[in-house]
Amino acid sequence: MAEKSNTPLVDIRHLKEYFNINVGPFVTKPLKAVDDVSFTINRGETLGLVGESGCGKTTVGRTILQLYKPTGGEIYYDGKLVKTRADLKQFRTKATMVFQDPYSSLNPRMTVSDIIAEPLDVHKLCKTKEERRARILELMNYVGLNSEHASRYAHEFSGGQRQRIGIARALAVNPEFIVCDEPVSALDVSIQAQVINMFDELQDRLGLTYLFIAHDLLVVRHISDRIAVMYLGKMVELADAKEIYDHPLHPYSQSLISAVPVPDPNIARANKRIVLTGDIPSPLNAPSGCPFRTRCRYACDKCAESMPEFKEVSSGHFVACHRTAEIN
Amino acid sequence: MSLLEVRNLHTSFFTDAGEVRAVNGISFNLDRGKVLGIVGESGSGKSVTAYSIMQILAETGKIVDGSIKLDGQELVGAGEKVMRTVRGNKVSIIFQDPMTSLNPTYTIGHQLTEAIMLHTNRDKKQAWDRAVEMLKLVNVNEPEKRMKQYPHEHSGGMRQRVMIAMALACEPDILIADEPTTALDVTIQAQILELMQSLQKELGMAIIMITHDLGVVAQMCDEVIVMYAGSICEQGTADEIFYHPRHEYTKGLMRSIPSVDNAGEKLRPITGTPIDLLNMPKGCPFAPRCDNAMKICIRERCERMEINENHAAACWMNVKNAAETPQQDEEATQ
Numbered sequence: 219m220a221e222k223s224n225t226p227l228v229d230i231r232h233l234k235e236y237f238n239i240n241v242g243p244f245v246t247k248p249l250k251a252v253d254d255v256s257f258t259i260n261r262g263e264t265l266g267l268v269g270e271s272g273c274g275k276t277t278v279g280r281t282i283l284q285l286y287k288p289t290g291g292e293i294y295y296d297g298k299l300v301k302t303r304a305d306l307k308q309f310r311t312k313a314t315m316v317f318q319d320p321y322s323s324l325n326p327r328m329t330v331s332d333i334i335a336e337p338l339d340v341h342k343l344c345k346t347k348e349e350r351r352a353r354i355l356e357l358m359n360y361v362g363l364n365s366e367h368a369s370r371y372a373h374e375f376s377g378g379q380r381q382r383i384g385i386a387r388a389l390a391v392n393p394e395f396i397v398c399d400e401p402v403s404a405l406d407v408s409i410q411a412q413v414i415n416m417f418d419e420l421q422d423r424l425g426l427t428y429l430f431i432a433h434d435l436l437v438v439r440h441i442s443d444r445i446a447v448m449y450l451g452k453m454v455e456l457a458d459a460k461e462i463y464d465h466p467l468h469p470y471s472q473s474l475i476s477a478v479p480v481p482d483p484n485i486a487r488a489n490k491r492i493v494l495t496g497d498i499p500s501p502l503n504a505p506s507g508c509p510f511r512t513r514c515r516y517a518c519d520k521c522a523e524s525m526p527e528f529k530e531v532s533s534g535h536f537v538a539c540h541r542t543a544e545i546n
Numbered sequence: 547m548s549l550l551e552v553r554n555l556h557t558s559f560f561t562d563a564g565e566v567r568a569v570n571g572i573s574f575n576l577d578r579g580k581v582l583g584i585v586g587e588s589g590s591g592k593s594v595t596a597y598s599i600m601q602i603l604a605e606t607g608k609i610v611d612g613s614i615k616l617d618g619q620e621l622v623g624a625g626e627k628v629m630r631t632v633r634g635n636k637v638s639i640i641f642q643d644p645m646t647s648l649n650p651t652y653t654i655g656h657q658l659t660e661a662i663m664l665h666t667n668r669d670k671k672q673a674w675d676r677a678v679e680m681l682k683l684v685n686v687n688e689p690e691k692r693m694k695q696y697p698h699e700h701s702g703g704m705r706q707r708v709m710i711a712m713a714l715a716c717e718p719d720i721l722i723a724d725e726p727t728t729a730l731d732v733t734i735q736a737q738i739l740e741l742m743q744s745l746q747k748e749l750g751m752a753i754i755m756i757t758h759d760l761g762v763v764a765q766m767c768d769e770v771i772v773m774y775a776g777s778i779c780e781q782g783t784a785d786e787i788f789y790h791p792r793h794e795y796t797k798g799l800m801r802s803i804p805s806v807d808n809a810g811e812k813l814r815p816i817t818g819t820p821i822d823l824l825n826m827p828k829g830c831p832f833a834p835r836c837d838n839a840m841k842i843c844i845r846e847r848c849e850r851m852e853i854n855e856n857h858a859a860a861c862w863m864n865v866k867n868a869a870e871t872p873q874q875d876e877e878a879t880q
Contacts, residue, residue, distance in 0.1 A: 270733060407587065407758060407803060408798065408802050408820075411803070411804075411814070411815030433731065440813070441804075479759060485764075489765075493737055494733045498701075
């Protein structure tokens with residue numbers, strides 16, 4: 219693991235992202251995809267972000283890189299506020315993204331070398347053609363692609379190799395921070411492990427910091443130092459990876475972790491799963507107060523009245539639940 | 547006699563690029579009331595096996611050889627008329643993607659009653675009542691109201707419940723579940739798996755569970771088949787497969803999944819990429835990716851071997867002195 223310092227590299231404060239959705243002719247309603255989320259990521263650390271589809275985890279990743287303009291909140295990178303266009307351009311040479319779907323995130327009309335070099339061209343990082351070519355080969359080498367692959371097109375590659383191309387592209391600007399949005403979900407188990415190992419190795423070698431977004435808890439548990447759990451646009455729990463796995467405090471995290479199928483028959487048969495009733499509510503009609511109260515076993519009147527504060531209950535363990543003390 | 551007996555099944559797709567042998571000589575039995583898991587990567591032939599049983603292959607696909615016996619009745623070569631009495635009545639299937647497997651232009655009630663009327667001799671009123679009863683069985687709230695709604699008004703988990711209700715409406719002997727929870731979130735997946743388990747106990751049907759998720763298999767299945775490149779690598783009871791894997795592919799698969807035990811350690815992935823079905827090697831299909839591959843693995847395909855009564859595998863590693871055998875053969879032929 220790379221050396222970890224305590225000054226946060228990425229500091230997100232009260233991030234909000236609302237989308238206006240047409241609910242009728244001339245009537246729009248804000249969909250609160252991300253609602254007041256704050257967290258920090260230290261240099262060299264991997265923060266895992268988990269939650270069900272529609273909980274806003276992808277939107278958090280995209281909003282940090284300002285692929286969507288945040289509705290509210292601040293993003294501090296290395297102590298500096300990212301605000302103006304110039305800040306943003308500078309920020310994007312430090313922070314990049316790996317996308318979920320290796321099939322749709324690579325332009326089918328570009329060769330692998332052009333895909334990887336696009337960030338270099340945009341940020342004008344290479345002065346000569348030779349330099350550009352050398353950098354492309356270096357990047358391909360990082361992710362385990364052969365130099366002869368450079369002139370091929372994306373469709374000639376398998377899913378795992380395409381994801382490697384996507385990672386090489388993300389590494390092109392020599393970033394410090396990478397948002398990985400479900401980078402292994404579309405891959406087969408055996409290929410998934412290769413790509414996870416590659417993320418690990420690149421982190422050691424280049425001292426990278428990751429925000430690792432995924433819904434597969436076993437993968438996130440494996441790769442992350444800390445894990446954050448989101449539900450309906452809110453962050454409900456944040457703690458050390460081992461801590462959150464062994465002692466989840468929020469009722470949602472508890473059921474989420476217990477619901478993961480464990481690949482071991484004896485454990486799986488004996489496992490006491492907390493099966494939630496009902497579905498995740500529509501974020502357009504989010505419940506009042508705590509968003510999870512409609513599916514929560516412990517919900518009380520207070521939960522309907524106010525959103526619980528996201529507070530630190532023990533060192534580094536944050537949770538947003540009114541009844542943390544009573545139920546654990 | 548087993549409920550379902552599949553023997554030496556070969557299914558191929560005839561494409562412009564050549565014959566793709568998607569299923570290449572597989573055999574298994576399924577007994578009444580058992581849950582059989584079929585695991586494998588994409589392209590390993592697990593779904594094609596299921597589609598072959600139902601005979602719902604794409605136009606280019608054909609069962610080339612082998613036999614599928616359901617309750618003693620041969621299905622390979624049986625006409626469409628026979629298959630119509632099998633599909634839905636005796637064997638039902640639920641598909642992976644609940645978003646696309648319901649018709650968006652008809653109500654849930656219409657689609658359920660249509661299926662019930664087709665397979666039983668109930669009239670419309672009785673079929674409607676039966677549909678409501680089925681929705682209750684799969685824990686759908688307010689089934690009467692749901693019946694009048696369209697698929698888009700339902701969430702993914704709800705639609706998968708409707709699919710299960712439809713599949714079970716005619717009380718089939720076998721339910722084939724083709725990646726039933728892959729498209730769903732973990733908490734919804736837990737609900738659906740729990741539901742399938744309780745229905746299985748209640749109705750006593752057999753389930754073929756097709757999945758790539760070993761966690762789902764561990765939770766649901768009595769017996770497991772591991773497939774690679776259209777062949778069965780290993781089959782046996784869940785305990786045998788998980789605790790004493792005897793095929794290199796299965797072992798590799800188990801090592802490459804992140805678990806609580808290996809957190810923080812490097813995973814040990816299977817190297818290389820899955821095989822191209824158009825260019826199948828002569829020997830063991832897994833040999834090019836296998837760390838322990840021997841000469842014989844590249845030359846000759848290993849036949850299925852019984853390890854014990856609950857376990858069989860097709861791997862040369864289980865044959866004593868297999869590494870030496872080919873050399874002796876070579877000398878013999880020289």
